[in-house]
Amino acid sequence: MSARTRTSQLLYQAELLIETPIQEDEHAVTRQMAIEEGALALFELALESFLAEITEHARLDTRRWQVLLGADGPALAELIRLRELAAQPQSWLGWLVGMLLKLHGDDGAAKRPAYNPSMIALESNASLGDEFYSHLQSAKQEMAALRETSHEW
Structure with a gap:
C-alpha cells in the first residue's frame, strides 16, 4: 500500500468512526468519548502518513x-x-495539534458533556464530533493541494 493510499484509508476510517451512531444506554457517554479519541488517534496516524507521503x-x-x-x-x-498552518489555532492543523496534545495528556481530549442546564457554557457549543468532521474536511482539501505541490518535485 502506498503512503497516499494509507493516508486516504486512515482519513476515511476516522470519518467513519466519528459518524458512528451511539446507542443510548448507561455507557453512551463513555462510548462517545472512546469514539472521539479513537478518531483523533486515526487522524494522528493519517497526519504522519501524509507527512511521509509529502x-x-x-x-x-x-x-x-x-x-x-x-x-x-x-x-x-x-x-x-x-x-504556518499549525500556528493558526483556528486552522484544521492548529486544531488537530491542540487536540493531539490533549489526547496524549493526562486528561485526554474527549470531555463528558455538562448536564447542568443552569450553568453558563464558556466553551463552544459544537461537539468534538462536529468540530472533528469540519476540520477533517478542511484537512482533505489542504492535503490535496500539498500533494500537488509535492508531486511537482
Missing part, C-alpha cells in the same frame, strides 16, 4: 509530526507551509 523525496528518517512540524524541523516547503 516528504518522501527528502528521504527523512522520521515521520513523527512533533519532529517534522517542530520549529527546528526540516526546511522543506511543504513542512514550512504546514508549520
Whole structure:
C-alpha cells in the first residue's frame, strides 16, 4: 500500500468512526468519548502518513509530526507551509495539534458533556464530533493541494 493510499484509508476510517451512531444506554457517554479519541488517534496516524507521503523525496528518517512540524524541523516547503498552518489555532492543523496534545495528556481530549442546564457554557457549543468532521474536511482539501505541490518535485 502506498503512503497516499494509507493516508486516504486512515482519513476515511476516522470519518467513519466519528459518524458512528451511539446507542443510548448507561455507557453512551463513555462510548462517545472512546469514539472521539479513537478518531483523533486515526487522524494522528493519517497526519504522519501524509507527512511521509509529502516528504518522501527528502528521504527523512522520521515521520513523527512533533519532529517534522517542530520549529527546528526540516526546511522543506511543504513542512514550512504546514508549520504556518499549525500556528493558526483556528486552522484544521492548529486544531488537530491542540487536540493531539490533549489526547496524549493526562486528561485526554474527549470531555463528558455538562448536564447542568443552569450553568453558563464558556466553551463552544459544537461537539468534538462536529468540530472533528469540519476540520477533517478542511484537512482533505489542504492535503490535496500539498500533494500537488509535492508531486511537482
